[in-house]
Amino acid sequence: MKIAILGTRGIPNYYGGFEQFAEFFSVYLVEKGHEVYCYNSHNHKFQEKTFHGVNIIHQHDPEYKYGTFGQFIYDYNCIMDSRKRDFDIILQLGYTSNSVWYFLLPKKSIIVTNMDGLEWKRTKYSKPVQQFLKFAERLAAISSDYLISDSLGIEKFLKEKYNKESTYIAYGAHPFNNPTEEILKQYGVQKENFNMIMARFEPENNLDMVLEGVSISSDKTPILVIGKHDTKYGEYLKNKYKNFNNINFLGGIYNLEHLNNLRYFSKLYFHGHSVGGTNPSLLEAMASQALVIAHNNDFNKGILKENSYYFCNPEEVKNILETIKKSDNLPMVQNNYQAIIKDFNWDKINGQYLQLLDDCLARGKKK
Structure with a gap:
């Protein structure tokens, strides 16, 4: 053809x-x-x-x-x-x-x-x-x-x-099972001692909701915010959270090996998307064996099912940050990884x- x-x-x-x-x-x-x-x-x-x-x-x-x-x-x-x-x-x-x-x-x-x-x-x-x-x-x-x-x-x-x-x-998504901890040094973070969120800087991706939860939480684990932020909405978020040292805006990262390693070694991976179909970054997070914390909507639930913790407001983000660890939820991580191998x-x-x-x-x- x-x-x-x-x-x-x-x-x-x-x-x-x-x-x-x-x-x-x-x-x-x-x-x-x-x-x-x-x-x-x-x-x-x-x-x-x-x-x-x-x-x-x-x-x-x-x-x-x-x-x-x-x-x-x-x-x-x-x-x-x-x-x-x-x-x-x-x-x-x-x-x-x-x-x-x-x-x-x-x-x-x-x-x-x-x-x-x-x-x-x-x-x-x-x-x-x-x-x-x-x-x-x-x-x-x-x-x-x-x-x-x-x-x-x-x-x-x-x-x-x-x-x-x-x-x-x-x-x-491509299943990822070849982690390299050395890559973390380039981003100033340590294994399972950072959280992350990756999305376009648009309101319906709920970065503000997640970062608001981070700002009111007693948990001060660093969070990496990945995505092009040289936009009007990006400037708004950077200004709003400029006084929180644990909120780090990294801009867009397009090196898939780096992204896979960051997701793999993260403590919690937040997925705030609320509009659209099957989101590619969600599948890549599952394939990278991240513990996904997702916005509570039918699109995300249709993919993750019971293998995620869900949030729909900053207070729920705060509670998850203070109570959930990846190491305690490895069966959920593996279920998502197997879904990539089998279905995605x-x-x-x-x-x-x-x-x-x-x-x-x-x-x-x-x-």
Whole structure:
């Protein structure tokens, strides 16, 4: 098959979950003998024309100049380029800024869209933007030939809201069992004597809730806060907690070996995400054998089940900090690790995606 991947800032990953998936899946497709193209932002750090056999197509991305509006122009540029390439399948990752251009997608290519989470629920968006995102979600749902849900909750939502069938395929993670304690020295922490939280700096990821719990707790274990914080919300959080010496803002870390070791050796790993489907960083924490402390919602519970402690306010975070230790909860850690091996490993996930693309090509475009 000749396959294009649209909707990400590009590979290799320097940004987030979709980019991480695009990196792993595109290389997997090449190894299986397919011709693969991935669209990259023109100012992506990686400027080569191929990445492990994946063809890279750089397109102008004015997000740096216009903010979110620039994403629409970038997606427009990618879609217009795709019209010249005669792709068998176009795999779109997300719909936020590309679904408005659905009528420009090449007519012969089969359009497969991963519907991501319920983007319009994100509190960072104003009411008008949330209304637009609902509109964009509907456009993607009705205009795509085939849909992918990354959680059972999203699959159910698409069926109930739009009467659209979708294929449930979660994200994956690589099981991690080769820790190197030496890496901790670079971050000034010691084995099981630090906590961590990793997320984009957005309100619905509940960093503020977790850090508020840290600030009122008698437990002064350092917490590493990982994620790009050079944003308005990031500045707000850094200013709010600047007087707490045990709250350390590290910025974004994209070295997977370092992240895996930090998660593995952490005392508690907080996962505050409350919107979306199967979150990649949650699976990576499970794969790194961290003790996950998760925000209490159906998305997280659907993955972690009883193998986590849950919180929904700062007081519960405080109580967990003061009473819970990783060493006392190793069965939970191992249950999550086995779930990665059995259900969420990348080989299985990539295989499910490839099988779906094969099936879509065999069935052809929707009538």
